[in-house]
Amino acid sequence: MTLNSEYAIEVHNLTKRYKGLSAVDNISFTVKRGEVFALLGPNGAGKTTTVEIIDTIRKPTSGKVTLLGMDVTRKKYNIIPRIGVLPQGFSSFDRITVKETLQYYSRLFCCRKTDIDGLIAIVNLKDKVKVQYKNLSGGLKQRLGIAVALVNDPEIVFLDEPTTGLDPRARRAVWDVLLGLKKKGKTLFLTTHYMEEAELLADTVAIVKRGKITAMGSPGELIESNADYLVVMLKSVDENVFDMVRKMGFAPVYDSHGDIRVRLDRTDDVRRLLNAIEAGGASFTGLDVRKPNLEEVFLKLTDETLVEGSAGIKEAQ
Amino acid sequence: MNLHIMNGAIIRANIIWANIIVSIKSFYREKTVVFFRLAFPVILILVFGTIFMERDNEIFELSIQDLNRTPSSEKLVEAIRLSKRFKMTPVPPAADAKQYAKANKRNLIVIIPKDFEMSLMQKMGSNDFDTAVSLTQLYDPGSFGVTTKIGVLDMVLAGINQEMSGKPPLIVPEPVSVLKKKYRFIEFFVPGVIAMAVMTASLFGAVNVNAELLQKGVIRKLCTTPITRMDWILSNVFYQFILAVLSTAVMLLVSYIVFNVNLEINAWLVVFVALDVFSFVGLGMILTRVAKEAESASAAADALMFPMMFLSGTFFPVEMMPEFLQKFARVLPLYYVNEGLRAAMVAADHMAALKCALFIGAFAAVVFVLGTMITTLGGETA
Numbered sequence: 292m293t294l295n296s297e298y299a300i301e302v303h304n305l306t307k308r309y310k311g312l313s314a315v316d317n318i319s320f321t322v323k324r325g326e327v328f329a330l331l332g333p334n335g336a337g338k339t340t341t342v343e344i345i346d347t348i349r350k351p352t353s354g355k356v357t358l359l360g361m362d363v364t365r366k367k368y369n370i371i372p373r374i375g376v377l378p379q380g381f382s383s384f385d386r387i388t389v390k391e392t393l394q395y396y397s398r399l400f401c402c403r404k405t406d407i408d409g410l411i412a413i414v415n416l417k418d419k420v421k422v423q424y425k426n427l428s429g430g431l432k433q434r435l436g437i438a439v440a441l442v443n444d445p446e447i448v449f450l451d452e453p454t455t456g457l458d459p460r461a462r463r464a465v466w467d468v469l470l471g472l473k474k475k476g477k478t479l480f481l482t483t484h485y486m487e488e489a490e491l492l493a494d495t496v497a498i499v500k501r502g503k504i505t506a507m508g509s510p511g512e513l514i515e516s517n518a519d520y521l522v523v524m525l526k527s528v529d530e531n532v533f534d535m536v537r538k539m540g541f542a543p544v545y546d547s548h549g550d551i552r553v554r555l556d557r558t559d560d561v562r563r564l565l566n567a568i569e570a571g572g573a574s575f576t577g578l579d580v581r582k583p584n585l586e587e588v589f590l591k592l593t594d595e596t597l598v599e600g601s602a603g604i605k606e607a608q
Numbered sequence: 609m610n611l612h613i614m615n616g617a618i619i620r621a622n623i624i625w626a627n628i629i630v631s632i633k634s635f636y637r638e639k640t641v642v643f644f645r646l647a648f649p650v651i652l653i654l655v656f657g658t659i660f661m662e663r664d665n666e667i668f669e670l671s672i673q674d675l676n677r678t679p680s681s682e683k684l685v686e687a688i689r690l691s692k693r694f695k696m697t698p699v700p701p702a703a704d705a706k707q708y709a710k711a712n713k714r715n716l717i718v719i720i721p722k723d724f725e726m727s728l729m730q731k732m733g734s735n736d737f738d739t740a741v742s743l744t745q746l747y748d749p750g751s752f753g754v755t756t757k758i759g760v761l762d763m764v765l766a767g768i769n770q771e772m773s774g775k776p777p778l779i780v781p782e783p784v785s786v787l788k789k790k791y792r793f794i795e796f797f798v799p800g801v802i803a804m805a806v807m808t809a810s811l812f813g814a815v816n817v818n819a820e821l822l823q824k825g826v827i828r829k830l831c832t833t834p835i836t837r838m839d840w841i842l843s844n845v846f847y848q849f850i851l852a853v854l855s856t857a858v859m860l861l862v863s864y865i866v867f868n869v870n871l872e873i874n875a876w877l878v879v880f881v882a883l884d885v886f887s888f889v890g891l892g893m894i895l896t897r898v899a900k901e902a903e904s905a906s907a908a909a910d911a912l913m914f915p916m917m918f919l920s921g922t923f924f925p926v927e928m929m930p931e932f933l934q935k936f937a938r939v940l941p942l943y944y945v946n947e948g949l950r951a952a953m954v955a956a957d958h959m960a961a962l963k964c965a966l967f968i969g970a971f972a973a974v975v976f977v978l979g980t981m982i983t984t985l986g987g988e989t990a
């Protein structure tokens with residue numbers, strides 16, 4: 292039965308409603324075996340709701356989800372041994388040590404020979420085996436959570452925001468773990484706020500906004516099809532420049548370095564902009580015209596404008 | 609097919625065992641929790657046991673002022689002493705009895721009047737039964753327990769009277785207890801404390817642990833493992849049962865060592881402790897589920913626990929309460945644990961114990977089924 296399903300995950304017209312709010316609104320997609328799939332979206336977009344329906348924690352309002360050829364609502368206990376889950380904000384028993392936690396979850400899956408020391412090595416917690424959960428730092432907790440998700444040697448691993456709240460080094464460590472899993476041919480399903488994370492890890496990225504998928508494809512494809520505009524960066528000490536740009540009908544924002552960033556839809560606009568600044572007698576010390584990067588494509592697809600959150604502001608939150 | 613069932617049972621047992629190990633480790637690594645869990649009921653037993661042990665065969669303090677100071681009055685004092693119910697203090701004859709009582713905080717002073725020997729002689733000589741030799745009892749009516757003391761004194765004096773008159777008593781009471789043997793308050797109290805301690809620990813254990821795990825999202829993670837609701841509830845029940853057995857053993861040990869209680873230890877003890885745990889862990893699971901938030905769950909547990917503690921006969925017999933409260937007590941599940949444990953441990957009345965076991969067993973079954981039905985291991989918290 293499961294042999295003939297080429298797909299690890301099939302989602303068909305999935306909807307989840309909470310009192311009038313459509314947290315997930317009629318979405319469909321498929322994930323192939325061995326594929327790394329990332330749901331990318333801002334807070335409240337419906338990422339967690341989507342994963343948790345797929346990994347059997349929640350029930351859909353309507354639609355059909357099939358995992359490894361099995362319906363999630365009817366075959367929960369057949370599916371569970373074959374998947375691993377890192378829920379958003381993973382947490383475990385305070386007084387139980389790293390090794391004991393892994394032993395515990397491995398026992399829950401019964402009768403399997405889990406290579407606990409191997410798992411500990413994979414997530415690099417060797418010198419923390421005897422530390423109780425509550426005494427681990429956030430990044431270590433998250434890594435333990437990933438190891439826990441692997442105790443049953445799952446075919447599909449779900450990771451809901453595996454790197455949120457981690458410092459850059461810890462984030463890199465988690466990425467290494469996930470790249471290792473990818474190399475092993477596991478199917479990975481992850482959610483993230485970070486485009487760079489999706490770009491680094493994912494074969495396919497689906498961008499979600501208010502419960503809907505607004506764009507889907509490989510990171511390269513997404514940029515290709517959505518980078519139909521230019522980003523102009525102006526370094527300026529002159530405060531008038533910002534107002535001038537705005538008066539021309541564009542939507543400038545300051546980024547984290549204090550530079551002015553403007554999105555322009557046509558090449559002509561670049562010249563218009565520069566001319567206007569020159570005519571106004573204002574000056575700038577640096578100029579950069581380029582294609583948007585992934586972060587900006589993501590923001591465009593989720594917010595339509597750059598106004599609400601430039602990459603810099605988002606990082607700071 | 610049979611192999612299949614057995615395999616399933618092994619899997620379930622494995623999962624439950626894993627949970628119990630984690631719970632017990634979490635428990636003993638939290639030293640203050642261990643202390644309070646084991647020490648609290650023991651402290652209750654020690655405190656109440658000490659208070660009421662004195663009640664059972666209390667020796668009263670008795671002040672006597674002998675204004676007569678004759679062989680007769682000395683004989684009377686000696687007779688009272690021989691009753692062994694009083695620790696006697698003489699009051700100097702020169703003292704004013706009222707002032708002495710106030711100054712020395714005495715609630716009863718017996719005064720042997722100056723003419724005691726003389727009137728006694730007169731009376732014995734005249735064979736006059738209408739007049740009696742009087743003995744002044746100066747007492748403080750506002751003092752707690754003074755009536756009991758006077759009662760005991762009257763009893764002692766009646767005995768002395770009767771002996772002096774040389775006639776055998778007409779009526780001799782012969783107390784026959786409804787129980788096979790006489791029991792002391794502490795023997796009534798200890799089974800009550802066991803029932804109550806097991807109830808509180810099970811209820812709050814279930815509520816607190818589950819609310820915390822739910823809030824922290826641990827339950828959401830568990831939902832993605834093969835563990836079922838039934839496994840989870842059974843794990844909670846078994847874990848609490850292990851703690852209950854431990855705590856009961858400590859309570860009984862202390863009761864034996866300190867108070868030398870005379871209580872039957874039989875299989876009923878295990879049955880009632882188990883049913884107590886089942887009922888209140890089940891109730892705790894239901895509360896956690898219904899209340900959703902940790903605070904309201906423990907508030908609800910409080911609201912259920914307090915009436916149960918005071919009205920179901922833990923600290924004093926239900927029969928001491930007004931009729932309507934007695935009726936109310938009969939709908940409280942803890943009442944049946946109390947009654948059942950006492951029937952088993954004090955009276956060794958197996959029929960009564962069985963009856964109580966059926967009641968609490970039915971309650972446990974209902975709560976357990978309900979708990980299994982409504983407990984979710986899901987992230988669907990709304």
Ligand SMILES: Nc1ncnc2c1ncn2[C@@H]1O[C@H](COP(=O)(O)OP(=O)(O)OP(=O)(O)O)[C@@H](O)[C@H]1O
Nearest residue numbers: 309314332333334335336337338339340341989990
């Ligand atoms: N149990 C629930 N009851 C009511 N509303 C809910 C529930 N769970 C989620 N929602 C709502 O559904 C929407 C999607 O939430 P979800 O948690 O899936 O977002 P998300 O993309 O994971 O966000 P984040 O990046 O912050 O984790 C939100 O508006 C949220 O408030």
Ligand SMILES: [Mg+2]
Nearest residue numbers: 338339340379
């Ligand atoms: Mg989320």
